[in-house]
Amino acid sequence: MAQSNETEASMTGVSQRRRPKKNILEIGGRRLDPSTLMMGYGYDPALSEGALKPPIFLTSTFAFESAAAGKRHFEFVTGARSGEVEGLVYSRFNGPDQEILEDRLSIWDGAEDALTFSSGMSAIATLLLTHVRPGDTIVHSAPLYAATETLIGKVLGRMGIEWLDFPAGASQPEIEDVLRRAGDRRVPLIFLESPSNPTNTLVDIEAVRAACDTVFPTDRPLIAIDNTFLGPLWQKPLEHGADLVVYSLTKYVGGHSDLVAGAVIGSSAAIAPVRATRNTIGTITDPHSAWMLLRSLETLELRMSRAGENAAKVCDMLRSHPKVESVGYLGFLAEGSSQADIYRRHCTGAGSTFSLYLKGGEAEAFAFLDALRIAKLAVSLGGTETLASHPAAMTHLSVPPARKAALNITNNLVRISIGIENADDLIADFTQALAAS
Structure with missing residues (x-):
C-alpha cells in the first residue's frame, strides 16, 4: 500500500480495512445482487497501487500513523473503548484481506457483520467459549457434526458444562420441553445444525425461536x-429467527478443497463479544486463505447452482435403483410432511449434499465406495468435485454406537456431495458402483 494512499486514507477517514465510500450498493433504486457485489465490494484499488484485485497482505504488524492513533486502536481492541477498531493493528486482530472477506460474507446473509476463523471448528469453539461458563447448559439439535458434539460433550463437559438436545425436525412443543429440562441452570446458547450432518434433516428455526x-x-x-x-445460497437463517450463522468456509464458500476456514455472521451486537474472544486467542483466518476465499466468492453462485442441478439429476436416478433403500435428499420430501413444511418456509434449494442408504450394511457400503471412479472417496463437501464417505466409520466414528443408532447413522449410510462435473458422467459412475456393491 503506497504511503501517499495510507496518508490520504487516514486524513479522510477512509481505510482499506473498511468499506470504501464509493462502493455501490444500488443503481437506480435497484439493490445490487450479492453475485455482483462479490467482484469488488469492500475494496478500493486506489489504496493498493491500483491493483484490480486485493493483494495478499503478508505482514504480522501494521505501522501506525501516530502514537495517538496507536493508542486509540488498542483501546478498541482491548475493549477499553466500545466499537470497532478504526485501523489495522496486528494480524491476530485484523488485516485487509480478512476484513474485505468479512464485508463480502455479511452481504450473502444480509447481516451487519462477520468474522472469519482458521477453521469451521475454531469458529464454533470461539463462539462457545465467548458465551459459556461453568454450570451452564448448552441446548442443541441432533445430530451435529461429530467434532461439534465432541467439543460440547467432552471438552466443555470437563469444565462443568452440560448439554441437552432435541432431534432435528422437532416441533415447538418438543423443543420447549427440552428447554424446560434445563431447570435453574443457565442456558447461554442454542446451537443448531440444519440440515443435520450426516442425515440431512432440517431444523425448524422459527419453531426454535418461538x-x-x-x-x-x-x-x-x-x-x-x-x-x-x-x-448462503439455499438458506438464510437470520431471516427466520437465528442470531448468528456459522460456516465451515472450507466447504461451499471455499469450494475447491484447497483451504480450511470458518465464519460467524450476524448483527454487530452479537458479533462484538465473539470478536473480543478471537482477538485474545488468535483464531483469525490467515491472509492467504482469506485471499483465496475472496477468489472463491466470485463464483459461489455459479458453483452452487451447477452442483444443485447435478444433485437433482443424480438423486432422481438413485431413488429408483433396486440396490438403494432410500435417498435423504431435500428435493424428495413427502408432500404434507413436517420436513416439507420446514423446507417450504426456510429453503430456496435442495442443496447438493445428501444421505444415501444402501440395501445391506457396511460391506455393501464399502464395496460401493471402493468401486467409484469419478467420485472421490474423501470426507468434506461442497467442492467442485464429487465426494463420497461413510459417516459411521469415518466422520462419526467417535460417536458411541447407541447414539449413532438413535440418530440413524447406520452402517449402510453413505454421504454424497455432488460437484460440478457432467451429471450424466456421475450417473454412469454411481450406476457401475452400485452394480459392484
Missing part, C-alpha cells in the same frame, strides 16, 4: 446455527 421466546421471555439465549450444508 420456543425460546416462550420459555425465556426476559432473557432469551442466543440462537446460533451451522448453515454449512445449504450455505
Whole structure:
C-alpha cells in the first residue's frame, strides 16, 4: 500500500480495512445482487497501487500513523473503548484481506457483520467459549457434526458444562420441553445444525425461536446455527429467527478443497463479544486463505447452482435403483410432511449434499465406495468435485454406537456431495458402483 494512499486514507477517514465510500450498493433504486457485489465490494484499488484485485497482505504488524492513533486502536481492541477498531493493528486482530472477506460474507446473509476463523471448528469453539461458563447448559439439535458434539460433550463437559438436545425436525412443543429440562441452570446458547450432518434433516428455526421466546421471555439465549450444508445460497437463517450463522468456509464458500476456514455472521451486537474472544486467542483466518476465499466468492453462485442441478439429476436416478433403500435428499420430501413444511418456509434449494442408504450394511457400503471412479472417496463437501464417505466409520466414528443408532447413522449410510462435473458422467459412475456393491 503506497504511503501517499495510507496518508490520504487516514486524513479522510477512509481505510482499506473498511468499506470504501464509493462502493455501490444500488443503481437506480435497484439493490445490487450479492453475485455482483462479490467482484469488488469492500475494496478500493486506489489504496493498493491500483491493483484490480486485493493483494495478499503478508505482514504480522501494521505501522501506525501516530502514537495517538496507536493508542486509540488498542483501546478498541482491548475493549477499553466500545466499537470497532478504526485501523489495522496486528494480524491476530485484523488485516485487509480478512476484513474485505468479512464485508463480502455479511452481504450473502444480509447481516451487519462477520468474522472469519482458521477453521469451521475454531469458529464454533470461539463462539462457545465467548458465551459459556461453568454450570451452564448448552441446548442443541441432533445430530451435529461429530467434532461439534465432541467439543460440547467432552471438552466443555470437563469444565462443568452440560448439554441437552432435541432431534432435528422437532416441533415447538418438543423443543420447549427440552428447554424446560434445563431447570435453574443457565442456558447461554442454542446451537443448531440444519440440515443435520450426516442425515440431512432440517431444523425448524422459527419453531426454535418461538420456543425460546416462550420459555425465556426476559432473557432469551442466543440462537446460533451451522448453515454449512445449504450455505448462503439455499438458506438464510437470520431471516427466520437465528442470531448468528456459522460456516465451515472450507466447504461451499471455499469450494475447491484447497483451504480450511470458518465464519460467524450476524448483527454487530452479537458479533462484538465473539470478536473480543478471537482477538485474545488468535483464531483469525490467515491472509492467504482469506485471499483465496475472496477468489472463491466470485463464483459461489455459479458453483452452487451447477452442483444443485447435478444433485437433482443424480438423486432422481438413485431413488429408483433396486440396490438403494432410500435417498435423504431435500428435493424428495413427502408432500404434507413436517420436513416439507420446514423446507417450504426456510429453503430456496435442495442443496447438493445428501444421505444415501444402501440395501445391506457396511460391506455393501464399502464395496460401493471402493468401486467409484469419478467420485472421490474423501470426507468434506461442497467442492467442485464429487465426494463420497461413510459417516459411521469415518466422520462419526467417535460417536458411541447407541447414539449413532438413535440418530440413524447406520452402517449402510453413505454421504454424497455432488460437484460440478457432467451429471450424466456421475450417473454412469454411481450406476457401475452400485452394480459392484
